[in-house]
Amino acid sequence: MTGWLTVVGLGPGAASLITPEVSMALAEATDLVGYGPYVARIPSRVGLTRHASDNRVELQRARQALDMAAAGRRVVVVSSGDPGVFAMASAIFEALEGAPQHHALNVRVLPGITAMLAAAARAGAPLGHDFCAINLSDNLKPWSLVERRLRLAAEADFAMALYNPRSASRPDQFGRALDVLREACDPSRLIVFARAISTADERIETTTLLEARPEMADMRTVVLVGSSLTRRVGRHVYTPRRAV
Amino acid sequence: MTGWLTVVGLGPGAASLITPEVSMALAEATDLVGYGPYVARIPSRVGLTRHASDNRVELQRARQALDMAAAGRRVVVVSSGDPGVFAMASAIFEALEGAPQHHALNVRVLPGITAMLAAAARAGAPLGHDFCAINLSDNLKPWSLVERRLRLAAEADFAMALYNPRSASRPDQFGRALDVLREACDPSRLIVFARAISTADERIETTTLLEARPEMADMRTVVLVGSSLTRRVGRHVYTPRRAV
Numbered sequence: 001m002t003g004w005l006t007v008v009g010l011g012p013g014a015a016s017l018i019t020p021e022v023s024m025a026l027a028e029a030t031d032l033v034g035y036g037p038y039v040a041r042i043p044s045r046v047g048l049t050r051h052a053s054d055n056r057v058e059l060q061r062a063r064q065a066l067d068m069a070a071a072g073r074r075v076v077v078v079s080s081g082d083p084g085v086f087a088m089a090s091a092i093f094e095a096l097e098g099a100p101q102h103h104a105l106n107v108r109v110l111p112g113i114t115a116m117l118a119a120a121a122r123a124g125a126p127l128g129h130d131f132c133a134i135n136l137s138d139n140l141k142p143w144s145l146v147e148r149r150l151r152l153a154a155e156a157d158f159a160m161a162l163y164n165p166r167s168a169s170r171p172d173q174f175g176r177a178l179d180v181l182r183e184a185c186d187p188s189r190l191i192v193f194a195r196a197i198s199t200a201d202e203r204i205e206t207t208t209l210l211e212a213r214p215e216m217a218d219m220r221t222v223v224l225v226g227s228s229l230t231r232r233v234g235r236h237v238y239t240p241r242r243a244v
Numbered sequence: 245m246t247g248w249l250t251v252v253g254l255g256p257g258a259a260s261l262i263t264p265e266v267s268m269a270l271a272e273a274t275d276l277v278g279y280g281p282y283v284a285r286i287p288s289r290v291g292l293t294r295h296a297s298d299n300r301v302e303l304q305r306a307r308q309a310l311d312m313a314a315a316g317r318r319v320v321v322v323s324s325g326d327p328g329v330f331a332m333a334s335a336i337f338e339a340l341e342g343a344p345q346h347h348a349l350n351v352r353v354l355p356g357i358t359a360m361l362a363a364a365a366r367a368g369a370p371l372g373h374d375f376c377a378i379n380l381s382d383n384l385k386p387w388s389l390v391e392r393r394l395r396l397a398a399e400a401d402f403a404m405a406l407y408n409p410r411s412a413s414r415p416d417q418f419g420r421a422l423d424v425l426r427e428a429c430d431p432s433r434l435i436v437f438a439r440a441i442s443t444a445d446e447r448i449e450t451t452t453l454l455e456a457r458p459e460m461a462d463m464r465t466v467v468l469v470g471s472s473l474t475r476r477v478g479r480h481v482y483t484p485r486r487a488v
Contacts, residue, residue: 014265017264021258058485083365090373090483092369094482111357114361117329117358121354127329129334130379131376140485155396238337241334244386
């Protein structure tokens, strides 16, 4: 048996947002590797072994997946959203970099619906013009770099998607991020808090930078910040295609 | 019959990248509206009327779709990729803004796999850290704004996805964009040219800023520019999660 490793994105939560390509890979897998809650989204079946792990052990999980594929298993590594956006794909290549004996392995990445696109669709089209995606977690980069990128993104007048805005271990940083935005943007700037989109816990709230409070975000929220042109129409929020 | 309008993303090309949610909306539609080549991707069936139009008539197409939904039709507007990323969703809300009589209509957006995520997955994980998406077309914004955003994105050390890099009517601007990047980035900066990903015409090429030539891109290409940390491992390109 020739093993392979495929990193897949399960989208934001609903089964109807999983691509057929990903479903086919899952149907062919012998082993499922990932963070517990993501592995739990895939139904059990005979012939499929589950390897669920804790958060923050991405590299260890990636090495385990590579080793299993090298041993002939058909391994699917599951991510929420898209595997290439603040998720498992980079960890897999990092592990591969440290394991030259695995460089000939069949490693593939299958895209998924990332949180910002699901959130934007629910809100309207707030990312309808140039935009950026910034991970607010400083687990793997200095906080000063986060602030610097926020300032430059505001200067470029990008719409922004802010991933991992706030967690129990980082309760205060999102407030600092809002402060940086307040220095650079008008108080009327629109902000969308999109939580657990497409799941039973979905909640979406549009407010302004003036009214935004850190408590509006938690670890299941993606925050969309409009550009200077983003506006409301009816219950929707959108950024026009035209910027003049 | 209660009409509705749903804007859907068909992904980059392959049917296996269309979400089940979008397939369900297509199955319920009475009318299909969009740019000819995208409408042509959906099989004909009894009860489905096709309204294919030229490129660059987005607003007119959007108004037509709203009017049909208001008249009780079940209208699906098709975009390539994700409808909220340089596609039809913003045009729909722009048309809605000018038509207050339609504000109570049931208008929804269903996300899709946008070109940059399909391209990134094929290449490895070049967007695995903070990144931005910039539309290089100056049809709806001044070219000076494109250059300014490229400079600020380089200063922020974002990875970048460049949409619509080059077309018959804009043959020279992508070369100017590369010049802007050359002023700001090291010549060894990795660049991925991803053309028509997931179709029969798929072609992917990784090179450096030094070796990049405007002719490597056309209107079916999305260009991914790495951050300063983006590197190769085996035949893959990835951006590490850690930035220190």
